[in-house]
Amino acid sequence: MVKANRLGKGRTLGFITLMLCGFLSAAAQDRIKIELNMGQERPRLAAPDFKAANGDPQTAPLNTVFNQTLWNDLDNAGIFDMVAKSFYPSQMPGQPSELNAKAWGDPPPNAGVITFGNLGVTSGKVDVQGWLYDVKNPGAPQILGKQYKEDATPDNARLIAHRFADEIIARLGSGIPGIAESQIYFVSTRSGNKEIWSMDYDGANQKQITKLGTIALSPRISPDGSRLAFSGLTRDSWQIMMYSMDLGRTVAFPRIAGDNFSPAWASDGTKIAFSSTMHSGLSEIFIADANGAGARRLSTGKGDVSPVFNPKTNGQIAWVSGRTGLPQIYVMDADGSNVQRMTDQGYAVSPAWSPNGLLLAFAWVRNYGPGVLGGSDIYLMDIASRQIIQLTHDGGRNDFPSWSPDGRHIVFQSNRTGNEQIWSVLADGTHLQQLTRQGRNSQPNWSFK
Amino acid sequence: MNKSTSNRIVVLGVLALLMVASGCKKKETAPPPPPPPKPVTATLSANPTSIEAGQSSTLTWSTENATDVALDGNKVDPSGSQTVSPTQTTTYHLTAKGAAGTQEATAQVSVAAKPTPTPTPAPTPPPVTDDQLFAQMVKDVFFDYDKSDLRPDAQQALAQAAQVIKQKGWRVQIEGNCDERGSTEYNLALGERRADAAKQALQQAGVGADALKTISYGKEKPQCTDSNEDCWQKNRRDHFSLLH
Numbered sequence: 001m002v003k004a005n006r007l008g009k010g011r012t013l014g015f016i017t018l019m020l021c022g023f024l025s026a027a028a029q030d031r032i033k034i035e036l037n038m039g040q041e042r043p044r045l046a047a048p049d050f051k052a053a054n055g056d057p058q059t060a061p062l063n064t065v066f067n068q069t070l071w072n073d074l075d076n077a078g079i080f081d082m083v084a085k086s087f088y089p090s091q092m093p094g095q096p097s098e099l100n101a102k103a104w105g106d107p108p109p110n111a112g113v114i115t116f117g118n119l120g121v122t123s124g125k126v127d128v129q130g131w132l133y134d135v136k137n138p139g140a141p142q143i144l145g146k147q148y149k150e151d152a153t154p155d156n157a158r159l160i161a162h163r164f165a166d167e168i169i170a171r172l173g174s175g176i177p178g179i180a181e182s183q184i185y186f187v188s189t190r191s192g193n194k195e196i197w198s199m200d201y202d203g204a205n206q207k208q209i210t211k212l213g214t215i216a217l218s219p220r221i222s223p224d225g226s227r228l229a230f231s232g233l234t235r236d237s238w239q240i241m242m243y244s245m246d247l248g249r250t251v252a253f254p255r256i257a258g259d260n261f262s263p264a265w266a267s268d269g270t271k272i273a274f275s276s277t278m279h280s281g282l283s284e285i286f287i288a289d290a291n292g293a294g295a296r297r298l299s300t301g302k303g304d305v306s307p308v309f310n311p312k313t314n315g316q317i318a319w320v321s322g323r324t325g326l327p328q329i330y331v332m333d334a335d336g337s338n339v340q341r342m343t344d345q346g347y348a349v350s351p352a353w354s355p356n357g358l359l360l361a362f363a364w365v366r367n368y369g370p371g372v373l374g375g376s377d378i379y380l381m382d383i384a385s386r387q388i389i390q391l392t393h394d395g396g397r398n399d400f401p402s403w404s405p406d407g408r409h410i411v412f413q414s415n416r417t418g419n420e421q422i423w424s425v426l427a428d429g430t431h432l433q434q435l436t437r438q439g440r441n442s443q444p445n446w447s448f449k
Numbered sequence: 450m451n452k453s454t455s456n457r458i459v460v461l462g463v464l465a466l467l468m469v470a471s472g473c474k475k476k477e478t479a480p481p482p483p484p485p486p487k488p489v490t491a492t493l494s495a496n497p498t499s500i501e502a503g504q505s506s507t508l509t510w511s512t513e514n515a516t517d518v519a520l521d522g523n524k525v526d527p528s529g530s531q532t533v534s535p536t537q538t539t540t541y542h543l544t545a546k547g548a549a550g551t552q553e554a555t556a557q558v559s560v561a562a563k564p565t566p567t568p569t570p571a572p573t574p575p576p577v578t579d580d581q582l583f584a585q586m587v588k589d590v591f592f593d594y595d596k597s598d599l600r601p602d603a604q605q606a607l608a609q610a611a612q613v614i615k616q617k618g619w620r621v622q623i624e625g626n627c628d629e630r631g632s633t634e635y636n637l638a639l640g641e642r643r644a645d646a647a648k649q650a651l652q653q654a655g656v657g658a659d660a661l662k663t664i665s666y667g668k669e670k671p672q673c674t675d676s677n678e679d680c681w682q683k684n685r686r687d688h689f690s691l692l693h
Contacts, residue, residue, distance in 0.1 A: 217634075217637075218634060238637070238664070259641060259664060277663070282641055303597075303635070303638040305638040306632070306635065320632075320634070320635055322635070322638065325595075347595075347631065349635045350632050350635075400633075442633065443633060
């Protein structure tokens with residue numbers, strides 16, 4: 001399923017080369033798997049539906065929403081081996097006293113851990129109790145016990161499920177927080193022109209954010225989630241614009257000469273990189289303070305765009321340049337020095353740096369040439385070794401990958417269904433999901449947390 | 450009749466014949482009458498025989514044995530030619546007088562009605578606005594895939610456009626565009642290169658940098674939305690707008 005390939009430059013005798021390639025390919029896969037925080041040992045998790053705690057008319061519908069959301073969150077997390085529901089014992093526990101641990105721990109379920117609980121609506125409030133138990137540790141089985149109470153709405157049922165799922169994932173997933181409460185920002189045409197929209201990480205709750213009325217592109221949410229940078233078309237130029245998520249409106253940002261687009265945040269929120277024609281009339285990479293002041297030019301290419309910081313260090317920037325013809329991915333230090341070209345063929349665009357700083361996701365028409373136009377797929381590159389694996393194989397044009405905060409998921413745009421929509425996939429290529437269906441949707445950007 | 454009578458008649462006849470013969474010879478001595486006058490001839494032709502008003506035709510004539518030749522009453526040489534420009538159909542008369550009399554010849558030059566334009570009331574030309582003139586003189590230029598080099602025909606078109614832009618003192622926005630393939634962001638950068646290529650060409654042809662502004666629309670403003678090369682080519686262009 002996952003192909004590994006090598007971009008090596010060395011030439012050796014055929015036999016040795018073959019051996020070496022085989023070895024490096026396998027090594028690359030393993031290395032990338034480790035870097036994705038998706039280890040081999042996945043907890044085997046059972047997640048029976050929560051029980052309805054009472055007969056309130058709202059209880060059953062909200063419980064359905066809750067159960068679906070919780071299952072999806074755990075399944076999507078990519079770190080569990082979910083026990084199929086067909087293996088479950090007939091008795092579903094609603095609280096610890098109802099749990100028959102042995103029935104869950106023995107085959108066929110053979111679960112290692114189980115989450116269970118109950119949900120009830122009383123006086124317009126939804127009340128949820130949830131537990132996580134280690135089935136194989138009868139002495140001290142409880143890993144987690146949580147209670148939530150909110151106004152009884154479907155949105156709150158979903159929110160509680162997300163929060164509880166994130167607790168479980170954080171506890172069982174090497175301490176890396178879950179992403180169930182993260183947001184994805186994207187461009188949608190559904191209002192008639194391109195505006196920035198947001199949605200929950202699973203595609204629920206899609207909302208329009210900007211109302212620019214012209215063209216809004218390239219949304220990039222700030223690390224703390226308070227400000228959304230994007231490129232907006234004004235009467236006479238493209239400008240970096242800033243939308244305050246707290247105030248719910250566009251706020252002042254310095255107007256810069258020329259065209260300015262494709263903003264990117266440093267992960268500490270203090271800097272913004274972007275592409276600007278202010279200096280030469282051609283697009284070059286600039287870096288400025290988060291308030292837009294003190295812009296400095298970093299690159300001197302012709303057609304430089306799509307910068308992205310290494311979020312681990314903020315000491316490097318990856319970007320796209322057409323300086324040698326077709327666009328390729330480059331990396332430089334954040335002061336503009338030490339430029340390295342990362343791809344050496346095809347049409348390579350839209351780099352996205354993984355949260356742990358070790359991988360680049362990008363879109364690539366790898367074998368660009370007459371007759372093979374149009375097939376763009378998402379690839380992952382291990383920066384240290386330059387090993388590359390292909391993530392999408394399903395046709396169409398796949399572009400604009402963006403990493404989930406936990407580094408286990410990638411969201412991207414694809415026209416595989418005929419028009420541009422947003423999809424997510426686990427970074428090992430599984431769990432492909434379509435998140436948008438209305439209008440044309442593109443340029444997804446996953447929040448930092 | 451008797452024989453003796455018939456003999457007498459024969460003799461008398463012979464005598465008579467002799468007498469006639471001798472009498473004729475004697476008349477040659479009379480004065481000769483004046484020779485009869487030679488006949489007068491006259492010809493007249495027009496070439497061409499039909500013209501439009503304002504054009505001319507050549508009349509050519511010749512006469513024989515005429516002492517007095519006139520064309521429409523004006524004395525002319527016995528033979529000759531003359532250019533005429535009648536404004537309406539005219540018959541020309543040549544009169545040749547001589548001892549033997551008078552001869553006349555005629556030639557007609559017909560004048561065709563000129564296809565005069567129907568008299569339009571005050572033929573004022575429609576006013577050409579700057580926008581119309583701009584659209585006429587400063588046309589889109591097109592590019593190859595992922596390229597921003599101007600093709601030779603575009604170079605030429607821009608050199609000509611530059612003259613009008615300079616002469617009119619126009620300010621121009623150059624808008625770089627791309628086809629739908631490839632990334633949204635990279636296409637913005639590519640569009641900048643295309644706009645800049647036209648800007649450089651116009652500057653080289655003498656247009657001031659202040660009169661030129663560039664913007665890239667990337668693949669955001671296609672003028673054609675099909676997914677084929679025809680359409681893609683239409684979208685890989687610089688479009689020019691007159692700034693007011």
